[in-house]
Amino acid sequence: MTLSPWASNISPSPTLAVDARVKELIASGEDIAGFGAGEPDFDTPAFIKDACKEALDQGKTKYAASSGVPALRSALAEKYRSFNGIENASAAEVIVSPGGKYSCYLAILATCGPGDEVLIPAPYWVSYPEMVKLAGATPKIIEVGDEQGFKITPEQLEESISEKSKLLILNSPSNPTGAVYSKDELEALMEVVVKHDLHLMSDEIYEYLYYDGLSHTSPASFSAEAAARTITVGGFSKTFSMTGWRLGALHAPLEIAKAIGSIQSQTSSNATTFAQWGALAALEKPDLARAALDEMLVAFDRRRLNLLDGLNGIDGVKCLRAQGAFYLFPNVSSFGLSSNDFAARLLEEAKVAVVPGSGFGADDYIRLSYATSDEIIEKGLSRLKDFCASF
Ligand SMILES: Cc1ncc(COP(=O)(O)O)c(C=O)c1O
Numbered sequence: 001m002t003l004s005p006w007a008s009n010i011s012p013s014p015t016l017a018v019d020a021r022v023k024e025l026i027a028s029g030e031d032i033a034g035f036g037a038g039e040p041d042f043d044t045p046a047f048i049k050d051a052c053k054e055a056l057d058q059g060k061t062k063y064a065a066s067s068g069v070p071a072l073r074s075a076l077a078e079k080y081r082s083f084n085g086i087e088n089a090s091a092a093e094v095i096v097s098p099g100g101k102y103s104c105y106l107a108i109l110a111t112c113g114p115g116d117e118v119l120i121p122a123p124y125w126v127s128y129p130e131m132v133k134l135a136g137a138t139p140k141i142i143e144v145g146d147e148q149g150f151k152i153t154p155e156q157l158e159e160s161i162s163e164k165s166k167l168l169i170l171n172s173p174s175n176p177t178g179a180v181y182s183k184d185e186l187e188a189l190m191e192v193v194v195k196h197d198l199h200l201m202s203d204e205i206y207e208y209l210y211y212d213g214l215s216h217t218s219p220a221s222f223s224a225e226a227a228a229r230t231i232t233v234g235g236f237s238k239t240f241s242m243t244g245w246r247l248g249a250l251h252a253p254l255e256i257a258k259a260i261g262s263i264q265s266q267t268s269s270n271a272t273t274f275a276q277w278g279a280l281a282a283l284e285k286p287d288l289a290r291a292a293l294d295e296m297l298v299a300f301d302r303r304r305l306n307l308l309d310g311l312n313g314i315d316g317v318k319c320l321r322a323q324g325a326f327y328l329f330p331n332v333s334s335f336g337l338s339s340n341d342f343a344a345r346l347l348e349e350a351k352v353a354v355v356p357g358s359g360f361g362a363d364d365y366i367r368l369s370y371a372t373s374d375e376i377i378e379k380g381l382s383r384l385k386d387f388c389a390s391f
Contacts, residue, residue, distance in 0.1 A: 177320070190226050233249075351383065
């Protein structure tokens, strides 16, 4: 049996691998301080679960329209207009998919193919380059270190563009760095995107998770020209602790949205019908949604600052103050190990689970998620400190 070129070329997700290994170790009785999980440690808010249960009881258990339940697409269109500032966003331009990850893949499949280059600033979310390869296109990685706040500059972008460039992928707030682009920074990047007639996939899955008083900007809101070339991707997983529900969403210019709808209709049909009815409650009950989100944000912010202080208090560790998502991405290169070796030894010797930076295209770093309890943060920091002191 020979595998296809796509299958032989793809690596499994390193973040999911760490998560699976940690769950295994915990199940076998090990006391692990886990910083691997890319998911909120809160339960899905009860009012969303209730709406889903009600949908089940009402028999909403059949196929739905492939691009999404119409009521949810309309509610999302309203959210894209009012929260994201995308003027005139319509339900026809919205696609609901089985997970934000699949939304990203659809966006890439619909815009890129063989011969195209996709510009990806590194550190990047692990799945982007693999998805680009699955689409038959070529990832072009642009290195962006902590000395520039993990953010690509317009000059760097300009220098990286070739006649093959088709799509730029941005992710703000970022997984793995937690970095956040300002409105001015995004506008400057969008100017380059427009000048070179590129598409932009703006992955905004962490659009509600900001700290230090910052708030979200969607590049598609800048102008009609910007909206005409931007696919805004997101979903329900991180905002409403709904990772297991598998519900993503995107807004795209109509022609691209239609193409994405066709690809989805031939590959996955619809996202789970009753899950979509649960998600609709999150949009239709903004007060309850806001209260649940604020409770989570207060906890995340406290943990962020504790973890940040703790990390920067360890000799040899250097960490930027991330202002979004729920990750910190410290530089551990001073210990002279690859990020894989550092993370493997940290797990074996100190029982602390982190994700090596290598999978994010940044081998000097490790990723820690602070979507975990205050106790684990305290315990993990103390173990990490002892581990680092042993070098
Ligand atoms: C940057 C980024 N984009 C997209 C996703 C996809 O999220 P989901 O498929 O769980 O909705 C994730 C999840 O980790 C992410 O970190």
